[in-house]
Amino acid sequence: MKKIIIAIITLVVIAVGVAGYIIYQKQIAPPSPVAKAISTDAAVVFRFNNLSNAWNTLSATPYLEDLSSVDVLQMIFSDAAFLDSLIQNNSDAAYIFSESDVWATIHSVNNEQAYCFYAQLPAVNLRKRVDELINSLLNDSVNIASLSHREVPIKKFTFKDSESFYAVQKGVFIYSHSLDLMKRSIEQLSNENSVATDKFFQQALETAGTKVDGNIFVNFRTVPDFLRVFFKEELKQNYGHISEFGAWAEVDINIKEDGLMLNGFSFSNDTAGHYLNVFSKQAPQAVEFPAVLPDNTASFLFFGIENVITFYADYQEDLGRKGRLEEYRKQINEINKEYGIDVELDLLSWIGHEMGVAIVEPSATTFANETYAILRAANIESTIRTLDGLVESLEAKSGVKGESETYNNYGIKYIALPKILPRLFGSAFEQLQESYYTIIGNYVVFGNNIPALKEFINSYLSDKTLNKDLYYADFSENLSDQFNIFLYSNFSKSKNIYKSYTNQSATDLLDEQKDLFHNFEALSIQISANTGSFYNNAYIKYNPSREASASSSLEARLDTTFSVAPTIFVNHYSDENEIFIQDDGNTIYLLNNTGQVLWSKKLPEKIMGEVHQVDVYKNNKFQLFFNTKNYLYLVDRNGDDVENFPVKLKSPATCPVAVFDYVKNKDYRFVIGCEDLEVYNYNKTGKEVRGWKFKKAKATFIHPFQHVLIKGKDYIVNYDVDGRLYGVDRRGKTRMKFNDNIDFSPNNQLSIWKTSDPKTSDIIATDTTGKIYQISFTGKVETFKLQEFTGKHYFKVLDFAGDNKPEYIFFDLNQLSVFKEDRTLDYKIRFDDQIKYGPQFFRYADGSWKIGVVSDLTNEIFLYNADGTLVGGFPIQGNTPFDISVINSKQPLTLATGTGDNIITIYPIE
Numbered sequence: 001m002k003k004i005i006i007a008i009i010t011l012v013v014i015a016v017g018v019a020g021y022i023i024y025q026k027q028i029a030p031p032s033p034v035a036k037a038i039s040t041d042a043a044v045v046f047r048f049n050n051l052s053n054a055w056n057t058l059s060a061t062p063y064l065e066d067l068s069s070v071d072v073l074q075m076i077f078s079d080a081a082f083l084d085s086l087i088q089n090n091s092d093a094a095y096i097f098s099e100s101d102v103w104a105t106i107h108s109v110n111n112e113q114a115y116c117f118y119a120q121l122p123a124v125n126l127r128k129r130v131d132e133l134i135n136s137l138l139n140d141s142v143n144i145a146s147l148s149h150r151e152v153p154i155k156k157f158t159f160k161d162s163e164s165f166y167a168v169q170k171g172v173f174i175y176s177h178s179l180d181l182m183k184r185s186i187e188q189l190s191n192e193n194s195v196a197t198d199k200f201f202q203q204a205l206e207t208a209g210t211k212v213d214g215n216i217f218v219n220f221r222t223v224p225d226f227l228r229v230f231f232k233e234e235l236k237q238n239y240g241h242i243s244e245f246g247a248w249a250e251v252d253i254n255i256k257e258d259g260l261m262l263n264g265f266s267f268s269n270d271t272a273g274h275y276l277n278v279f280s281k282q283a284p285q286a287v288e289f290p291a292v293l294p295d296n297t298a299s300f301l302f303f304g305i306e307n308v309i310t311f312y313a314d315y316q317e318d319l320g321r322k323g324r325l326e327e328y329r330k331q332i333n334e335i336n337k338e339y340g341i342d343v344e345l346d347l348l349s350w351i352g353h354e355m356g357v358a359i360v361e362p363s364a365t366t367f368a369n370e371t372y373a374i375l376r377a378a379n380i381e382s383t384i385r386t387l388d389g390l391v392e393s394l395e396a397k398s399g400v401k402g403e404s405e406t407y408n409n410y411g412i413k414y415i416a417l418p419k420i421l422p423r424l425f426g427s428a429f430e431q432l433q434e435s436y437y438t439i440i441g442n443y444v445v446f447g448n449n450i451p452a453l454k455e456f457i458n459s460y461l462s463d464k465t466l467n468k469d470l471y472y473a474d475f476s477e478n479l480s481d482q483f484n485i486f487l488y489s490n491f492s493k494s495k496n497i498y499k500s501y502t503n504q505s506a507t508d509l510l511d512e513q514k515d516l517f518h519n520f521e522a523l524s525i526q527i528s529a530n531t532g533s534f535y536n537n538a539y540i541k542y543n544p545s546r547e548a549s550a551s552s553s554l555e556a557r558l559d560t561t562f563s564v565a566p567t568i569f570v571n572h573y574s575d576e577n578e579i580f581i582q583d584d585g586n587t588i589y590l591l592n593n594t595g596q597v598l599w600s601k602k603l604p605e606k607i608m609g610e611v612h613q614v615d616v617y618k619n620n621k622f623q624l625f626f627n628t629k630n631y632l633y634l635v636d637r638n639g640d641d642v643e644n645f646p647v648k649l650k651s652p653a654t655c656p657v658a659v660f661d662y663v664k665n666k667d668y669r670f671v672i673g674c675e676d677l678e679v680y681n682y683n684k685t686g687k688e689v690r691g692w693k694f695k696k697a698k699a700t701f702i703h704p705f706q707h708v709l710i711k712g713k714d715y716i717v718n719y720d721v722d723g724r725l726y727g728v729d730r731r732g733k734t735r736m737k738f739n740d741n742i743d744f745s746p747n748n749q750l751s752i753w754k755t756s757d758p759k760t761s762d763i764i765a766t767d768t769t770g771k772i773y774q775i776s777f778t779g780k781v782e783t784f785k786l787q788e789f790t791g792k793h794y795f796k797v798l799d800f801a802g803d804n805k806p807e808y809i810f811f812d813l814n815q816l817s818v819f820k821e822d823r824t825l826d827y828k829i830r831f832d833d834q835i836k837y838g839p840q841f842f843r844y845a846d847g848s849w850k851i852g853v854v855s856d857l858t859n860e861i862f863l864y865n866a867d868g869t870l871v872g873g874f875p876i877q878g879n880t881p882f883d884i885s886v887i888n889s890k891q892p893l894t895l896a897t898g899t900g901d902n903i904i905t906i907y908p909i910e
Helices: 002-024 051-059 071-089 091-099 127-137 179-190 199-207 223-227 233-244 275-279 308-321 325-339 343-348 380-398 420-425 450-461 470-478 495-499 504-512 514-519
Strands: 044-048 102-109 112-120 143-149 152-159 162-169 172-176 214-219 248-256 259-267 297-304 351-360 371-377 405-407 410-414 436-440 443-447 485-490 520-530 533-542 554-557 567-570 577-582 587-592 597-602 608-614 623-627 631-635 658-660 669-673 679-683 706-710 713-719 725-728 734-736 751-753 762-766 772-776 781-784 794-798 807-812 815-819 825-830 840-843 849-855 860-865 893-898 903-909
Touching: 051 248, 102 179, 102 223, 112 179, 143 179, 152 179, 162 179, 172 179, 199 214, 199 248, 199 259, 214 259, 223 233, 248 533, 259 520, 275 308, 275 520, 308 325, 308 343, 325 343, 325 380, 325 420, 343 380, 343 420, 371 380, 380 410, 380 436, 405 450, 410 450, 436 450, 443 450, 450 554, 450 597, 470 520, 470 533, 495 504, 504 514, 514 520, 567 608, 577 893, 577 903, 658 706, 713 734, 751 794, 762 794
Parallel strands: none
Antiparallel strands: 044 102, 044 214, 102 112, 112 172, 143 152, 152 162, 162 172, 214 248, 248 259, 259 533, 297 351, 297 485, 351 371, 371 443, 405 410, 410 436, 436 443, 485 520, 520 533, 554 903, 567 577, 577 587, 587 597, 608 623, 623 631, 658 669, 669 679, 706 713, 713 725, 725 734, 751 762, 762 772, 772 781, 794 807, 807 815, 815 825, 840 849, 849 860, 893 903
8 A cells, every 4th residue: 555655756756856846937926834743742744855866775775674674674675666666767757856855754643653754845726636646547446535634625535454645745745554643743834833933943954965875864852752652661760851852953864875864953942941952061071981881881870970060050050950959969968967978078178070870781681780870080089088088978977897808809899879870870870770890990889789890801801892702893983982872782682782771672672672673783873062963973783794702702701710510500590591601610600691790609619511400399490419429418599508418428329419300300319429339319308318228339430320211210320440231220229130230431421312112222332442332221231343442442322413313423533423213324514623522412402412621722613513514603612511502492502611710601502
């Protein structure tokens, strides 16, 4: 339907060009300016001096296709392409559009978006000719009805379920899907109440460029009504403040190959309580704060201030105009009286030329722990003394010493004034409910807790700052080096921030446009005071070639080095991934998936083997279970020991503990072999299981026991260091007997190939020469050799290809070899150096297997598909064993690994 209407409009204009131009010469009254038809409630107004040129420029960009993935934009672009084609091929159409501006407006009508299009015709008395032409073009499938408003005829077209309206009044052609908006436009042309009479719109119009691709005019007063369509209703107060920002803003559109440049001016009313007035006396300031922001910063809002005393006085004056100063002063005075301080002196007097809020990439739609306030100090030594004095005064008043810590030589202290930053500086700081702070360079950095500030410090110490991020450095080439207001938002990193404000329909659209948010890198808006107005500089960058995995990686710094693989678990409250790790000093940590340390705990010994997630209370609240040489540990999600744990073992362990849940009812059994050659079995309360009758072993075990259920029978299997194979039932009684010892390869556990029949189910292992032993659960033994391997080889049997057939996988020295069930070689992968760690196997939620290898030579991680092809986005940087969150299909995949002596890096995987 939309194409039909556009075609009608275009043909009308063409007809006017042919028939009307002659009439135009005889008209006494010239057509009214289009601006007189635009209602004052328009939120956004577009003007194109030459629509054809603008469309041709946009068509030549590489991002038109990306933008077209949005349904609404796709329809608009389709219509624009059709219209451009007519203009290019018809001299009359080209003449009319080259002489007349085309305008479009966006409004909120009945809590919905509405659009209106305008074009100024060559003469005023062309309505009849327009009607005749349209009637001759329409077919029977389009219903036409005649309406009127204020004695102005309106034509209504109905095609299927879509309605459109047009009218010609005083030489202005008006078209919309909204009858209400059509009526408003007609009324504007008959009275003096339109944007044409708005003083600040006229100022914006006078500054608008004409030799540009187009102009955008923003009406701050009515933008909140438009945003209501996208935002949660309960957050209306948040975005409602936009109406108080200024009067009108204008930016010229310059379409570039790598994005959009937008430049122009904003205007404010000196007496209307517009926020821009607070900066009218402040000269723009230099941009320096990216030198301390983490490189995974998603969004920030900063203010450049020449004089903080003048700024604060004007801020209070602005509150007075809005009727909020009395309440503001009351809060400040109450704080001063209660604590015996001068909070304005203590927290304002030392501020230098920059202050703002930054949010690092959040993993959820709540991001208080990822939000920081950064304030530059005019004199850092004086600032430290002032803040230390404030902390001491508050401690003396309360009699309680505030929480503090020294981390990597950076002091972290607490100002016991909850919500003080948003109270002083407004809603931009609303996420900062607590006031922990540290000093980094010449900046005071505030966060909501100590772990959050540790992460900020880690980024700074590891040189992972925003100004050194290659993508941001390239982006900032298009920015001004001075500002009063600076807003930046990286689209893909900020999606969860947007979702915290958007309603469900807008959130669904964000999820649908994953590629769009990746390909368009970021948006920046800078506003600088300019005599009598404010200069706007905005930039939207298109950069589809950037690598999301590299730019989006997050880091955490541990207290010392580590050499074991991190383990990724699922938080049972948030359903988000969390990372568990132990460093070489035996401290264990739990981190969230942005790298923030949730807790840490010192253990006396190193963990042996795997860390298991269990639910001992059967309430879907999980704990972590593992063993060291002398203890069994069970810790909850806060790092606290569960009752009865840790359990002191009767003899030092020689192998990692095995966790069995025989019938999937969470009545766990913990089985472990010890130096006294006993195999112990514990229940989830830390008590030994009664009735466990495992006969004392002949030698120690170094690998964990394994359990398999075949045709209703339990088998618990393992082998000792002398090559004896053990197979027992749940009570530890022998179920399988083996007469011969095997010189098992020490790097490998037993592989189990399970079917529904014990005769075709096998225990599969290799000896030190690589010979394969295939032992059925009935005792039948078959041996064969695929090729010669060293005694240090790694071996695994898997249904790697997903065809219910086993593949035999060897990794030896620097070569990965995969053999098919028929014992023929499928493929080999050779690396440039001998690999230090064994291969790792991961099964994704879709059932597919991946194999991972860490290269010491290049400090890279390789991840391969079952067919031997490299997974997209790999290799990535890493030098320790790693883990992938493959079992939690509700969250994006996450990979955690080591990339430095004590740095753990978290990568999102596409």
